[in-house]
Amino acid sequence: MADDPQITIDDEWGARQRVRMVEEQLRARGISDARVLAAMGAVPRERFVPASTRFQAYDDGALAVGEGQTISQPYIVGYMTAELDVGAEHRVLEVGTGTGYQTAVLARLATRVYTVERLPRLAQAAAETLAALGVANVVTRVGDGSLGWPEEAPFDRIIVTAGAPGVPQTLLNQLTDGGILVAPVGELSSQRLVRVVRRGRTFHERPGIGCRFVKLIGGEGWNENGS
Ligand code: SAH
Numbered sequence: 001m002a003d004d005p006q007i008t009i010d011d012e013w014g015a016r017q018r019v020r021m022v023e024e025q026l027r028a029r030g031i032s033d034a035r036v037l038a039a040m041g042a043v044p045r046e047r048f049v050p051a052s053t054r055f056q057a058y059d060d061g062a063l064a065v066g067e068g069q070t071i072s073q074p075y076i077v078g079y080m081t082a083e084l085d086v087g088a089e090h091r092v093l094e095v096g097t098g099t100g101y102q103t104a105v106l107a108r109l110a111t112r113v114y115t116v117e118r119l120p121r122l123a124q125a126a127a128e129t130l131a132a133l134g135v136a137n138v139v140t141r142v143g144d145g146s147l148g149w150p151e152e153a154p155f156d157r158i159i160v161t162a163g164a165p166g167v168p169q170t171l172l173n174q175l176t177d178g179g180i181l182v183a184p185v186g187e188l189s190s191q192r193l194v195r196v197v198r199r200g201r202t203f204h205e206r207p208g209i210g211c212r213f214v215k216l217i218g219g220e221g222w223n224e225n226g227s
Pocket of ligand 1: 069070071072095096097098099100102103116117118119122143144145147214215216217218219221
């Protein structure tokens with residue numbers, strides 16, 4: 001459950017880095033949601049990055065995590081999480097598990113997180129990290145998350161952490177009434193973080209800040225070769 005002490009701060013270095021990250025990279029840039037700041041102040045980001053980059057875990061940028069993929073900049077994780085406005089009773093779908101870092105942040109805020117990753121090796125590593133940290137309210141799956149998770153739909157919140165050419169309609173259809181989706185949408189080289197709120201059969205879309213994500217590959221995403 002959201003209030004469980006799922007993740008213990010494992011060392012002083014990480015704890016100090018998190019305090020600094022929250023102040024300098026999140027709060028100073030306008031992220032003020034106390035629950036988001038607390039969640040990001042608690043998840044040990046250094047456990048989600050490759051061992052060789054552990055000491056860069058709290059740098060103000062994205063990091064390569066293997067297989068051509070990246071872990072997002074902390075500010076982007078904070079921004080998207082705040083935009084998602086996650087409540088303690090919410091069931092959340094995440095598309096693009098990657099390292100599982102964003103998953104762990106969401107797991108502190110929501111009742112349950114369903115996360116889909118297309119690359120089996122990343123999905124496996126993320127599941128192991130989450131289990132090692134005692135995060136119990138996450139369900140992982142390997143597959144094409146651009147098509148959502150029909151068996152578990154609808155979701156109160158949906159977050160896409162890979163860049164899509166357009167807002168995937170299949171995902172919008174898996175939102176509850178009043179549900180919110182946040183996704184990077186645009187060209188391969190740059191996107192905007194779009195927020196969509198569902199009201200019955202209508203979808204209210206608002207573009208947010210610019211960003212650059214690796215591509216969403218799949219039925220409602222790009223082809224493997226980028227077209
Ligand atoms: N949120 C992650 C970063 C994600 S990087 C983190 O915190 O570490 C984007 C991820 O989306 C990559 O791992 C990529 O393999 C995955 N991805 C791309 N297309 C996908 C799809 N259709 N379904 C599921 N995962 C996808």
